[in-house]
Amino acid sequence: MNDINPSDLSLLPILEALIEERHVSRAALRLNRSQPAVSHALARLRDLFDDPLLVRGEGGLQPTARALQLAEPLAQALALVRTMIEQPAFDPLQCSRHFRLSLSDYGAAILLPRLVAQLRKSAPLIDLTVVSYGRERALAALVDGEIDLALGVYPALAQVRYKALASALLFEESFACLYDEAALPGPLSLERYLAAPHVRVTVALEDDSEIDEALARLGHKRRIAVQLPHWSAAPETVRGTDLVLTAARRSIQHLGTGGLRCGDLPFDLASFPFVQTWHRRREMDPAHRWLRDHIAGIVSATNAESLP
The missing domain is CATH 3.40.190.10 (Periplasmic binding protein-like II)
Known part of the structure; x- marks a missing residue:
């Protein structure tokens, strides 16, 4: 058997089809290839295996003893490759x-x-x-x-x-702010927003805050009076206090009742x-x-x- 190049591995499905169909034209039709391409592949396979593999006989091409010897391990190898490539239907x-x-x-x-x-x-x-x-x-x-x-x-x-x-x-998503109207009545201006103490929610201390970055670009800084790792605890920290919570709107908009107000930010901040x-x-x-x-x-x- 001659040396095999990696590209020669693509010839193995052609050999399988030729052994099973025993006809170049039928094998070409099955593989959706041209008859000359399959004939050329057969010539290369004969060279690789140093055997005619298929010879003309009564009723068409007949596999040689070598081809019949190859048939079963070839089918098993190709079946394994197809199993690896073809994903089963997901249930x-x-x-x-x-x-x-x-x-x-x-x-x-x-x-x-x-x-x-x-x-x-x-x-x-x-x-x-x-x-x-x-x-x-x-x-x-x-x-x-x-x-x-x-x-x-x-x-x-x-x-x-x-x-x-x-x-x-x-x-x-966009940001909004939540606060107790008894302590901070009415909508917040930028001046009142910056004067108030704030609650910041962050899981990790090193995570950047889009809110603080935006304020820094405007030349401002807010005071973080309370920093928490949990969103769920933050809204209740503003009730009965002068604290302001700035958070994702979806997380706080439903809480703007019972004395709490969910309002827009008093400065521009892009959605995220x-x-x-x-x-x-x-x-x-x-x-x-x-x-x-x-x-x-x-x-x-x-x-x-x-x-x-």
Whole structure:
């Protein structure tokens, strides 16, 4: 047998078709190739195996003893390769997987209840572990394979060091501020906003705040009187105090009752993308892709319900 080049491996499915069809034209039709191309491949195969492989006989081409010897191991090898390449049909009801997600309190509040409820119906064998990592740690954990999916606000995704991560926009969010009207009656001017003490929510101390960056560009700085790692605890810290909480609008707009007011910011601040992001090595994983699509569907349905 002569030396095989990597490109010669593509000839093996042609040999399989020729042995089974025993006819160059039928093999070409089966492979969606031209007859001259299959004839040329057969010539190369004969050279590689140092055997005619197929010879003319009664009723067409007949496999030689060498070809018959090759038939079974060839079929097994190609079947194994096809099994590796061809993904089986994905059935969420039969999928037994454990996914690790990073979500902030805010993300968990708006997504997790519906996601868990739907998974219990559509994919009851899928298990979730939810962690709450800071922005930088979440992206690093995706790169390292520590988690499967991160959902949140990740400005650093544009950096070259995270080029291995893919992402998809779930929705655009804006900021609003929540405060107690008894202590701070009426809408807040920029002067009153800056004079008030503030609550800041951040999971990691090193995470940048879009609010403070925007104020710095305007030449201002607010006083952070209370810093918390949990969104869920923050709204109640402003009740009965002169504190102001600036947060994602979806997380606080429903709280603007009972003495609390949810108002617009007294300065311009661009909206920001809330995304789901994952490592590109998970791109074609059927279960991972199904979970991402499911999350996107939940967000789309939630957005539709919130429209007037």
